[in-house]
Structure formats: structure tokens, C-alpha cells
Amino acid sequence: MKPQKRLVEPFCFPGNHVGCLLIHGFSGSPSEMRYLGEGLANLGWTVLGIKxxxxxxxxxxxxxxxxxxxxxxxxxGVSELRKTCTKVIGIGLSMGGLLALHLAxxxxxxxxxxxxxxxxLADRRTRYLRLIRPFREFVGKPKSPKATTASLRSESRSESFQLKPERFVYEKIPVDSLISLNxxxxxxxxxxxxxxxPxxxxxxxxxxxxxxxxxxxxxxxxxxRKFEVLYWEHSGHILTLGPERDEVVLKIHEFLQEFCLPES
Structure with a gap:
């Protein structure tokens, strides 16, 4: 199925001197980060969502x-933001977060x-991908086979909360790419x-x-030097599009205000 162009294209919103590099997840697209990006841009931050x-x-x-x-x-993406911003913050979901950690x-x-x-990864079967590589080029999206009924229901509720046009993601995963992720x-x-x-x-x-x-x-x-750990009770893996997504935008905004703006 051919994706809608808006869902998969990168986006950029100019703002203040702090650049937010938004990085989507493995097999996903910028659509996972656009809602967050628009929210941060509305609050004055410079935003670049890469593909x-x-x-x-x-x-x-x-x-x-x-x-x-x-x-x-x-x-x-960092280099692009450095052209206009004095600070760059890596903001990533799933593998995007892994990439942000790598940049840091x-x-x-x-x-x-x-x-x-x-x-x-929750699905332990992903640890044995090299064994199946000679026989399969693609696999389904990994999820924990031991997930509790409650967690699966919560994930399902979170996914159903998402508006269908909001996200483009692959339904099958290349084994070689998943091996590289591991x-x-x-x-x-x-x-x-x-x-x-921070x-x-x-x-x-x-x-x-x-x-x-x-x-x-x-x-x-x-x-x-400073860090905060925050758990979300009602969202599934795609935190940026789940039922708590507005709270996520505000929490990131507060983090940027605390650590990235000069003290008055």
C-alpha cells in the first residue's frame, strides 16, 4: 500500500534557538513524531522531524x-539544526530514542x-534471528509472547486511540535490518x-x-548531570500518539524550559 505523502515526509518548523531533533522508530515514519513536533513548535521551539x-x-x-x-x-539532522540553533536536543521514540542516546x-x-x-526487546525470539535468516527474509512485528492480558488490552486501547491516518508503519520487518538493530x-x-x-x-x-x-x-x-525517569500508565509503545500524548508534549516542553533556556 502506498503511504500518504504527508505521513512519511520529514518536517521542519522554525522557532527559537533550541532545536528539537525528532527521530521516529524502527519500521515507522515521521508520522509517529508529527503530532509531538507540531505541539512543540506551537510552544516556540525549533523542530526538525527526520525520515x-x-x-x-x-x-x-x-x-x-x-x-x-x-x-x-x-x-x-544534528548538523542541519546547528546551522540556526545554539542547542540541539535529541528526542526519539523506540529506535529513535536509541539513536538519540547514540548521539549523546x-x-x-x-x-x-x-x-x-x-x-x-520484549520478544525473546528476536535474539535468534540469525538462525531463521537462511529461511525467511521478513518477519512480523515483534511483540512479547508472554505479555499479560492486561498489558495487551492496554496496548490495544492505546493503538485504537490513534486516528488511523496518523501513522504509517510497515507490517512486516526485514530480518537483516532487525539483526542490525539488535x-x-x-x-x-x-x-x-x-x-x-541532561x-x-x-x-x-x-x-x-x-x-x-x-x-x-x-x-x-x-x-x-541531571535526569528524570517518567513512567506512563495508559499508553502503549507509540507513546507519541497514545492517549497521554498531550501530557507528553507538555512534559518535554517543561524539560526544555528547565535545561535549555537561560536563567532570567
Whole structure:
């Protein structure tokens, strides 16, 4: 199915001297971040929502891309914002959050907002992808097979809250790209100690895609001067489009005000 152009194209909203780099998730598209981006732009912040290589097209196109491609896209986004902004904050959902952590470990950004970022995927079967690679090129979207009935219902309610035109995402995942993501998770996890910038870490408690323990791993290993850990009770994995999305916008706005604006 061909996606609507508005859902998959990157977006940019000019604002003040603080640039917000919005990074969508694995197999997703900028549509996951547009609502958040519009909200932050309305509050005065400069916003750039990028599209990662191989995303927003077809799973076959994504199968040609790897972590190195996506990291390059994120670094290019930082460079673009640096042209007009004195500070850049990486704001990412899922793998987008992993990319924000990667940028912070490299010292390229001034702050992080990490939302449902994976240090461990909930579906343990993703750990054995190399065994099935000779037999399958694509798999379905991973979710925890041991998710509780309550968490699955909560995730379903969160997804049903989303307006259908709001998001474009692949229904099947290239195995090679998923293998690359797993490798990247291990790499970023080993680099967390290099992160010193302010951080806002968010996690949905009923996330069935990313193991909620991920946020504990991040918070225990980063060396940020200041950071906040925030759990969301009613949202699923796509926190930016769930029932608490307006509160998410306000929390990020408060974080940006506290750590990025000069004291009066």
C-alpha cells in the first residue's frame, strides 16, 4: 500500500534557538513524531522531524539499510539544526530514542528525551534471528509472547486511540535490518556511560514491544548531570500518539524550559 505523502515526509518548523531533533522508530515514519513536533513548535521551539533511510517506503527498501545508515541520518539532522540553533536536543521514540542516546554518547547533542527506547526487546525470539535468516527474509512485528492480558488490552486501547491516518508503519520487518538493530542495541548499551547531558527518560508500563526494564538499564548507566525517569500508565509503545500524548508534549516542553533556556 502506498503511504500518504504527508505521513512519511520529514518536517521542519522554525522557532527559537533550541532545536528539537525528532527521530521516529524502527519500521515507522515521521508520522509517529508529527503530532509531538507540531505541539512543540506551537510552544516556540525549533523542530526538525527526520525520515530514516529505508523508512516510509516499502519493507523491501528498508531491507537494504542498516544501523549505520540510520545513525548517519540522525547525525545529519544534528548538523542541519546547528546551522540556526545554539542547542540541539535529541528526542526519539523506540529506535529513535536509541539513536538519540547514540548521539549523546558521541557528544553531539545537548540533551536527550528518550521514549520507550530498547535496551532489551520484549520478544525473546528476536535474539535468534540469525538462525531463521537462511529461511525467511521478513518477519512480523515483534511483540512479547508472554505479555499479560492486561498489558495487551492496554496496548490495544492505546493503538485504537490513534486516528488511523496518523501513522504509517510497515507490517512486516526485514530480518537483516532487525539483526542490525539488535547489534546496535548492544553497542549503545555499552556506551551509555559516556552520556553526561541532561536527560528525560520515558517508558510506557504496558509496552509490549520494548521490555520496560530498558529504562532502568539506561538510568543506571548514564552519567547525566541531571535526569528524570517518567513512567506512563495508559499508553502503549507509540507513546507519541497514545492517549497521554498531550501530557507528553507538555512534559518535554517543561524539560526544555528547565535545561535549555537561560536563567532570567
Amino acid at each position: 530514516l533511510s529505508g523508512h516510509g517506503t516499502t519493507p523491501e527498501e528498508m531491507s537494504k539499510t542498516r544501523w549505520e545508515d540510520w545513525a548517519g541520518d540522525a547525525e545529519a 554518547a558521541l557528544g553531539l547533542i545537548d540533551g536527550i528525551v528518550s521514549m520507550n527506547s530498547p535496551m532489551l 547489534k546496535a542495541i548492544r553497542q549503545v548499551r555499552h556506551q551509555l556511560y559516556k552520556i553526561h547531558c 536527560a528525560l527518560l520515558m517508558q510506557s508500563r504496558t509496552d509490549t514491544t520494548v521490555a520496560p526494564i530498558s529504562i532502568q538499564i539506561i538510568s543506571k548507566n548514564i552519567r547525566a
